[in-house]
Amino acid sequence: PMNLSTIRKTDLIALVSVAVGIGGFQIARGGYLEGVDAYKRGDYKTALKEFRFLAERGNADAQFNLGRMYNKGEGLRQSHREAAKWFRKAAERGHAASQLHLGVLYATGNGVIQDYVLAHMWFNLSSANGEKGAAQARERVEEPMTSPQVAEAQRLARAFLAKKKK
Numbered sequence: 423p424m425n426l427s428t429i430r431k432t433d434l435i436a437l438v439s440v441a442v443g444i445g446g447f448q449i450a451r452g453g454y455l456e457g458v459d460a461y462k463r464g465d466y467k468t469a470l471k472e473f474r475f476l477a478e479r480g481n482a483d484a485q486f487n488l489g490r491m492y493n494k495g496e497g498l499r500q501s502h503r504e505a506a507k508w509f510r511k512a513a514e515r516g517h518a519a520s521q522l523h524l525g526v527l528y529a530t531g532n533g534v535i536q537d538y539v540l541a542h543m544w545f546n547l548s549s550a551n552g553e554k555g556a557a558q559a560r561e562r563v564e565e566p567m568t569s570p571q572v573a574e575a576q577r578l579a580r581a582f583l584a585k586k587k588k
Contacts, residue, residue, distance in 0.1 A: 453472045454473075457484065461496075469487070477511070480515075483512075485511045485515075486512045489512065492504040493523065503534075509524040513547070518551035518552060522545065522559065525541045525545040525548060529545075529559070538571060538575075539574050540575070542560055542576075546560055546575065547582060
């Protein structure tokens, strides 16, 4: 049975949980913005530190930026394989730019085994999420593909979206 003291404890716990959550978000957001500012200044060491911390905790924007730094070799040894890893993490969270970049890696075979079907799938998802250039990339990668390959890419994109809704 609920009584006044139970409700107050429950309310207090909820309030503290919300306050801690908001505070954590502000810290995370602040670290991300510090990373962006450092990146713009060319301070890749600081940017890498900020992005890695947040990326490892599931921040899709930080995962994208970490992937971009690996892809370009900014502040660390270039690694398309590591770039693909971080782009994939963010892409799976629905990050449109990461989906586009991961599609490019699949289309070119950089860091992953070249796979036009997966490239098409990621370009399709990126385009559906509003990323400029993704539709044109999808059209270009379609040129060497067979109709069954295009159909498979579309099926994979639909399956990905259905899985995300659950």
